[in-house]
Amino acid sequence: MILYGIPTCDTCKKALKTLEAAGKSVTFRDIRKDPLSEAEIAEIVTEFGERAVNRQSTTYRGFSDFLKASEPEAQIAAQPAVMKRPLIRDGGNWHLGWDEATQAALTA
Template sequence: MTALTLYGIPTCDTCKKAIKALESADHDVTFRDIRADPLSPSEWDELILEFGDRLVNRASTTYRGLSDWMKASEAEEQLANHPALMKRPVIRSEEKLYLGWDSGVQTALLS
């Protein structure tokens, strides 16, 4: 059994699907609600270093509602002010970070 931490928000359907699939594959999943338990500046720095601008979900309703000034700002600024802009889920295993729940992530974690 692999211990994983999944970062997201509890209302995110993709996060719910990922947790269900990972638990069905005998992973021990710890869910971290990024709104209730915000990431520290060093945790954000680590994720931005790993994923860059891909960490910002530009297809979200939250992003579409941002001012033009905020849309033009750096990912760090956007995520610091609006944590729900984070593309979800972010999954941490002991050796790697994964972004999203696409087929590549599923293959890596479910095989």
């Protein structure tokens, strides 16, 4: 299982702690230090579309009008922290965010 996020994100910390407490083997990937490849970004956007971008984030609000009008792939490539977090890959399954449904699916 891979958790994509940034180490300062409280939700990512909570998800990592919960998953490890449930006995899951989790690899944390800091998307700032180890950016996503174009292929990974394309796969994420194919899976989640516009939802992959956190439009409420300060990162997104700081974008130029041009970047705000760009495709999600370009936004995530330009500023990885704009991606909604955490993004969790469990085998072939993707999970976006840390809601009750995601927690139930991953800690069962």
